[in-house]
Amino acid sequence: MTERTTGGVQSVERAFELLDLMADAGGTQTLSELANRTELPPPTIHRLLRTLVGRGYVRQLPNRRYALGPRLIRLGDGANRQLGQIAEPYLADLVGRLQETANLAVLDGDMVLYVAQVPSPHSVRMFTEIGRRAHTHDTGVGKAILSQLDEPTVRSIVSRVGMPRATEHSIGDPEELVSHLSLIRERGYSIDDNEQEIGVRCYAVPIPDAPTPTAVSVSGPQTRVDEAFGERAVPLLLEAAEAISREMNRTV
CATH class of the missing domain: 3.30.450.40 (GAF domain)
Known part of the structure; x- marks a missing residue:
């Protein structure tokens, strides 16, 4: 069943929260840095990032940091x-x-x-x-x-x-x-x-x-x-x- 909060789709809200946090930080963050700035558990953050990477909205750099992707x-x-x-x-x-x-x-x-x-x-x-x-x-x-x-x-x-x-x-x-x-x-x-x-x-x-x-x-x-x-x-x-x-x- 689709998760919803306050009328929205929770997984979508969480994904946009991560994108906003990365943008506010200048475009790049590590998983641990994102975890420190949100209440989401690290496994959830990792799963969302993996989805965003697959869609091109986030990319993973060689140093393991995550950056905003070209699809944006x-x-x-x-x-x-x-x-x-x-x-x-x-x-x-x-x-x-x-x-x-x-x-x-x-x-x-x-x-x-x-x-x-x-x-x-x-x-x-x-x-x-x-x-x-x-x-x-x-x-x-x-x-x-x-x-x-x-x-x-x-x-x-x-x-x-x-x-x-x-x-x-x-x-x-x-x-x-x-x-x-x-x-x-x-x-x-x-x-x-x-x-x-x-x-x-x-x-x-x-x-x-x-x-x-x-x-x-x-x-x-x-x-x-x-x-x-x-x-x-x-x-x-x-x-x-x-x-x-x-x-x-x-x-x-």
């Missing part, structure tokens, strides 16, 4: 495309009202992944390709995404991928980043002020209750995207973020 990439790509389709009308509305490029980005592993964009009508504009990956510490969307995470997770991310300084304005120190994220949480939005590229400024806000850490932004040349622009843009970004969140969490 296809699922992630499909989910990201769906998120982009949900957000696109709201990005288009932002562009119509602000006349600057609007983006949606998600946390993908330890990097930001741009999943949707509507470009500005201006000939001189900010352009980021959909599918581009960037660091979290020096992008508006990246910092908005990090502001949704706890401090240990933030420190783990930057320790794994580093904090290269794209410009002299980029944050390059974890302590400074942690302090800066506190400010972002207080005011509700982040700014990339010449940190990713000289001459470009970006305002971004997190998407509340998104299925994965997500942020929406508007960006453009600093000659147009100034403080006065930010005063107009932030309320519209917050409005768009709430609308995108409702759409993402709508149940059929």
Whole structure:
């Protein structure tokens, strides 16, 4: 008989719990590490991992550690495309009202992944390709995404991928980043002020209750995207973020 808990299939819930734990740990774990982080007995964990390995959602490394498998990439790509389709009308509305490029980005592993964009009508504009990956510490969307995470997770991310300084304005120190994220949480939005590229400024806000850490932004040349622009843009970004969140969490 199929096991069920709270209306769900217990074995499926347990398998996803293991995948979530591995993702939170950076993508790899040993069986004993997983056992220490869950109430599941080791034989159950081993049986679930063996099934996930057989399906390609987990792979076993030569050192006996378990890693997230390549089959998850296809699922992630499909989910990201769906998120982009949900957000696109709201990005288009932002562009119509602000006349600057609007983006949606998600946390993908330890990097930001741009999943949707509507470009500005201006000939001189900010352009980021959909599918581009960037660091979290020096992008508006990246910092908005990090502001949704706890401090240990933030420190783990930057320790794994580093904090290269794209410009002299980029944050390059974890302590400074942690302090800066506190400010972002207080005011509700982040700014990339010449940190990713000289001459470009970006305002971004997190998407509340998104299925994965997500942020929406508007960006453009600093000659147009100034403080006065930010005063107009932030309320519209917050409005768009709430609308995108409702759409993402709508149940059929």
